[in-house]
Amino acid sequence: MNFGKKIIIPLLLAGMVTSSACAETASNSMTGANISNKDKPVVWFNRQPSNSETGEIDYDAITFNKNVYYVGVDMEQGATLQGEMIIKYIMGRDASLDRNGDGIIGYVLAIGDTGHNISAARTRGARKACGTAVKKDDVIIPDAVGINLDGSSKIVTDGTATIAGKDYIIRELASKEMTSPDGATWNADAAGVAIDEWVKLFGDSIDVIISNNDGMGLKMFDNWAHSNNVPVFGYDSNGDCVAAIKDGFCGSVSQRADVQAYLTLRILRNCLDGVDVNTGIGVPDDVGNVLNQADFYYADRERAFLALNLAVTNENYLAHLDPRAPYEEVSHQLNVNEHPRKKVWLNIYSTEDDFLSQTYQPLLQQYAYTLNLDLTIVIGNGYDESSITSQLGDPSEYDAFAINMIKTDDAQIYMDLLSK
Numbered sequence: 001m002n003f004g005k006k007i008i009i010p011l012l013l014a015g016m017v018t019s020s021a022c023a024e025t026a027s028n029s030m031t032g033a034n035i036s037n038k039d040k041p042v043v044w045f046n047r048q049p050s051n052s053e054t055g056e057i058d059y060d061a062i063t064f065n066k067n068v069y070y071v072g073v074d075m076e077q078g079a080t081l082q083g084e085m086i087i088k089y090i091m092g093r094d095a096s097l098d099r100n101g102d103g104i105i106g107y108v109l110a111i112g113d114t115g116h117n118i119s120a121a122r123t124r125g126a127r128k129a130c131g132t133a134v135k136k137d138d139v140i141i142p143d144a145v146g147i148n149l150d151g152s153s154k155i156v157t158d159g160t161a162t163i164a165g166k167d168y169i170i171r172e173l174a175s176k177e178m179t180s181p182d183g184a185t186w187n188a189d190a191a192g193v194a195i196d197e198w199v200k201l202f203g204d205s206i207d208v209i210i211s212n213n214d215g216m217g218l219k220m221f222d223n224w225a226h227s228n229n230v231p232v233f234g235y236d237s238n239g240d241c242v243a244a245i246k247d248g249f250c251g252s253v254s255q256r257a258d259v260q261a262y263l264t265l266r267i268l269r270n271c272l273d274g275v276d277v278n279t280g281i282g283v284p285d286d287v288g289n290v291l292n293q294a295d296f297y298y299a300d301r302e303r304a305f306l307a308l309n310l311a312v313t314n315e316n317y318l319a320h321l322d323p324r325a326p327y328e329e330v331s332h333q334l335n336v337n338e339h340p341r342k343k344v345w346l347n348i349y350s351t352e353d354d355f356l357s358q359t360y361q362p363l364l365q366q367y368a369y370t371l372n373l374d375l376t377i378v379i380g381n382g383y384d385e386s387s388i389t390s391q392l393g394d395p396s397e398y399d400a401f402a403i404n405m406i407k408t409d410d411a412q413i414y415m416d417l418l419s420k
């Protein structure tokens with residue numbers, strides 16, 4: 001789908017949601033007792049049910065029942081923002097950016113998970129902006145290059161940039177999927193190990209560091225880039241990265257955890273109340289909660305509510321120092337008589353993920369209070385889906401579910417558990 005076109009018409013798309021109201025009627029709110037597990041509301045979040053090889057959406061998972069949605073981020077728009085931020089920075093520097101003076105601006109890239117569509121989009125966005133992208137079947141290849149010191153890789157190509165009146169080559173010197181020895185992806189420690197190795201091999205060729213997320217980026221910043229004045233670009237706007245901007249961390253992208261965490265729980269609330277799914281989202285609820293139309297949109301076919309990203313750099317970081325602050329316009333607590341307490345089971349795929357544990361989870365907890373939801377949060381180990389499913393216990397004890405799979409192909413495992 002073409003996200004680029006969609007972002008200019010959020011009003012219209014958000015409006016469309018009204019037609020796909022949460023299945024039951026307003027007078028018929030869902031209660032755990034009389035609803036079978038397979039009919040309970042489910043929100044997949046942060047990891048879109050999709051084929052990890054082809055990126056194809058898993059439509060069975062998002063149409064599992066009438067009260068199923070995906071909440072995530074507009075990955076293309078965010079990737080473009082990160083790419084533009086990087087190239088703007090490079091072009092705005094002077095000859096000192098080329099640390100070893102060889103006429104090449106070399107960057108290294110930390111990849112989160114080559115099988116996760118969000119990670120692939122960010123790799124593509126960075127390569128596109130730097131002019132290093134290579135296409136296959138008209139799509140930019142998002143794979144890791146390993147080491148490409150001599151520029152001979154077939155996965156990327158050399159780009160060019162004019163900096164202070166002089167032409168330079170831009171080269172992806174190295175890139176790697178940051179996986180722990182256990183197999184956990186988006187792994188910050190793996191990025192720490194990788195930067196140490198890269199520095200040993202070709203330290204003064206590294207002029208810029210790009211990361212698919214902040215957790216990995218900050219590790220590379222702390223281990224080496226900070227003390228060597230090498231710019232690092234991350235993604236997520238976690239509090240610790242935004243705080244590090246004053247110390248030279250170059251920039252990040254906010255994927256609006258404040259919007260996404262709200263959407264994740266709000267959709268479940270609406271489905272449990274049997275009201276229009278857009279309540280308190282695109283249209284005000286009974287206490288005035290409503291999101292700004294400029295901050296998200298709804299993609300009908302994918303049943304996806306997607307937050308729109310914001311660039312965070314030294315120009316505006318002071319306004320983003322507290323990414324756990326709830327979105328003010330949706331912070332009014334619902335009346336507990338009209339919106340009685342419900343039980344939601346929610347999981348986070350890994351204990352090690354800074355974005356989900358540092359930024360997203362505290363927001364979920366705050367919105368759970370606002371929305372009268374009792375949240376049971378379980379956390380997986382990041383590499384074995386059963387580390388999560390073994391903690392589901394008896395699904396009949398919950399009214400609704402919010403799922404953050406380890407692998408985006410694994411939705412069926414959860415659907416099976418709910419179908420038993």
Ligand code: BGC
Nearest residue numbers: 046047118186213236353355
């Ligand atoms: C975040 C990453 C996170 C990943 C997990 C992405 O949206 O940017 O930081 O590790 O989701 O699924």
Ligand code: CA
Nearest residue numbers: 098100102104
């Ligand atoms: Ca150089």
